[in-house]
Amino acid sequence: MFFRHSGxxxxxxxxxxxxxxxxxxxxxxxxxxxxxxxxxxxxxxxxQIDPELQEIRLHSNGRCRILTGTRYAWEKxxxxxxxxxxxxxxxxxxxxxxxxxxxxxxxxxTPGSLEGTWKVVRYYNGLGYEVPGESEGLIANxxxxxxxxxxxxxxxxxxTFDFTKTMGFYSLLKDVTESQDGSDxxxxxxxxxxxxxxxSSDLLAYGAMTNDYTILNRTNxxxxxxxxxxxxxxxxxxxxxxxxxxxxVLKVSSNGKTCVSExxxxxxxxxxxxxxxxxxxxxxxxxxxxxxxxxxxxxxxRNCFMxxxx
Numbered sequence: 001m002f003f004r005h006s007g008x009x010x011x012x013x014x015x016x017x018x019x020x021x022x023x024x025x026x027x028x029x030x031x032x033x034x035x036x037x038x039x040x041x042x043x044x045x046x047x048q049i050d051p052e053l054q055e056i057r058l059h060s061n062g063r064c065r066i067l068t069g070t071r072y073a074w075e076k077x078x079x080x081x082x083x084x085x086x087x088x089x090x091x092x093x094x095x096x097x098x099x100x101x102x103x104x105x106x107x108x109x110t111p112g113s114l115e116g117t118w119k120v121v122r123y124y125n126g127l128g129y130e131v132p133g134e135s136e137g138l139i140a141n142x143x144x145x146x147x148x149x150x151x152x153x154x155x156x157x158x159x160t161f162d163f164t165k166t167m168g169f170y171s172l173l174k175d176v177t178e179s180q181d182g183s184d185x186x187x188x189x190x191x192x193x194x195x196x197x198x199x200s201s202d203l204l205a206y207g208a209m210t211n212d213y214t215i216l217n218r219t220n221x222x223x224x225x226x227x228x229x230x231x232x233x234x235x236x237x238x239x240x241x242x243x244x245x246x247x248x249v250l251k252v253s254s255n256g257k258t259c260v261s262e263x264x265x266x267x268x269x270x271x272x273x274x275x276x277x278x279x280x281x282x283x284x285x286x287x288x289x290x291x292x293x294x295x296x297x298x299x300x301x302r303n304c305f306m307x308x309x310x
Contacts, residue, residue: 167193
């Protein structure tokens, strides 16, 4: 999600499960239920160009207003209207700045005009260092299409991105080993930490030395390992990143059972604004709106996860 505003209030929405978190092996692979539970954010949020300010601004067809600590209302006429990127361009090069800087080259259109299609060729983080790919290596093939004042981007998760090198994957494996030893109460599964690679070391290889497990097979999205005579398969079943959301579906399999963990981080929609939240929320900078939310089936997954060790 490229729209990040410091201090914005985030709403956590858990246990709104459509998909069963646990199934016996042999059952067909789980459907991606998040896609049907949460409406398409692209129908609500969009970017527009402000040539006078030289900004790409985020707009929306509605906002989620906080009425009380547990009551919210969707205002269809409200617009976010916030700066997302600063830009400069010269002939066939476009520079987008938002924390870091993306350098894009024109793939179609007329030199000297913003209109056309642009492709990211370099990305610099907030310290000015070039990093592989886009957004710390997670995003690849990011393209920007500009028509009039409309600005639309598409991208995909890079094939080189290694989910098994993220802190989230390592934490999941650690949950498995500790639960097998009876020293932990389970796992909540997927969260935002699965989208950031750990660049300093290979945590899973380190874990194999300290937690006494044998890696049987490993890819960028899965690891199969053996520990104390019990085999486990941890895998990213489906993942997606768009301009306004990130989502992931994990599967953990052992002893003839499979547990499914779902997580999505997204900009608020009318549907999610209506969800009941039992705990009071804290206001952020006296702003009466919620901008982002998280969805997960963590409680169902946790119950299923513990059944793998019985």
